[in-house]
Amino acid sequence: MEFHVPVIDISPYVDGGSETERRAVAGAIDAAASTVGFMQITGHAIPRQVLDDFADAVDSFFDLDPATKQDYRTPPEINRGYSPPKSESLSLSLGVESATRMNDFFEAFNVGVSAAAYPHIEFSAYDYAENLWPTQVPGFRAPVEAYFAHAARIARTLTTAFADALELPPGYFTRFTDHSLDVLRMNNYALPPGSIDLDGELTGMGEHTDYGIVTVLWADQAPGLQILGADTRWHDVQPADDALLVNLGDLMARWTNERWLSTLHRVMPPITNGTIQRRRSAAFFHDGNPDARIETLPCCIGDGSKYEPITIADHLRAKLAGSRALQPNANAAREAARVLAATSGDGSPVE
Template identity: 30%
Template structure:
């Protein structure tokens, strides 16, 4: 990996695979295999909140087409991308300078295309105004390839997330179908993310591609390119590099799953810095339940003190976090 010198504000150690393990999903569809994987997932989700997954079942061709479509889209002129400028439902293209994560010194150096579970204008949840439920803004006029090449990957990831959540439920002593009802119509938020080359102005501003944050939702499944730049904070406060591993995806626990499990599983802070001499791309899918799904820690712990984690609907929580982190909600 050809890097510029890592600036002092973004130092991190090399990954130790005891910290971020690679979990083999080959046998996840068998009872014995799921039990073993469930134990590994829960142990890791309790101690670091991040893990790689191998043999996940999503073909290399589907992954490659999704990445290629992302690169083609971000290479378009801004005048084309702005035809689907991001809205308050978090759909469409967000230009650089509009993401300023809570607590960061400056905006993030990235562009993002947002989409979610496809619904029509006359969908009952749209009519009811449920947070984060809205038709997507696909750039079919300027980039007809995007919808075609992204959706197969997106749908495969959502299918995979249901298997991972079933295994996590089993590992936590619950039924494998614990999450099933909440995922009949998931939010399933997706992002294509483009991180431009870091320049001196960025370094002087101590700017990240994505400043330190935890993810808002339940479970994130990330496909990153081979350039590196994702950094994860260990429980002792030190930062480590989540180095790309060919053929794997990176997963992490989000805030809603930490709440749901009464703090048993941890939502770990992480950040991104593009140190390479070329553009970096990633595709995170935030595998979140239905907007009106109630996240209640008593589902996992009947004795949970709900003053710590009050029950909340998934859509309201995520929308609240969006409003504090993205510029399209300002002065509205």
């Protein structure tokens, strides 16, 4: 069967569609979440000017010289600021000692919700850290915040649809997300000529699953993104015109007892004639409240839960300790097994 990422028009949830229209969207989401774990969404109502201004802001930061960008680095436990090329290994978030460790050549810049957004609640400074806004790019903050607001709106629209798709009470996920750890990670896959050896082990971003509830991804229509299918093969995916890619994270897989999939994906180098081509993306991670406790939904337990209950904070810290602090995650056995099945030489190709 041909691999396919469904395109779903979510406008009935954005524009106040009828109950019948919303039910159809919820059904399409359930089908995509159960079979692929990815979907492409249209009807999201982000104005073109917002997207264009955001893309220009992303370019302006990554066009800064390397020394200037280094000024915005933060310790691994602070999920903000700049990550230079080859400083992270996404496969370690799964506990997998990848052959491509430390060859993730992407660079990234993270912003997120700070404690000031929720002045009535006491939080860990690590979870709700202040953002670092680059003073060398005065036109950076406003377009990034504008896009962040739209991505947050879409993520919450999707969780509303998720409750319908799972036949849960309306607004079910609100109590788990009303002070969500939302982070926007802007990625760049183009590096200056001669700055890196284009060897056979190079990866743009190593194989990983996303950590939270749902990810909303804006990306160039450039090659590189690959998704691991049920056939244990890697499949190329490029966004359709005007579509955003959406995928589920590990927390949603835990909630649904893997009725819905947190799908492994990676980014391969967009190389043409030996040169890395520019590829940009921005992943908005809607991760939920750090103090929320995640356990299998009663409607999904079936013959028994595959996961022990866990708080969102504990889950995310184990994941980030892998990718950013390079400490293999010992709590991701199910995800790691899928990676090894796809790369173990048992007949499942890795390309």
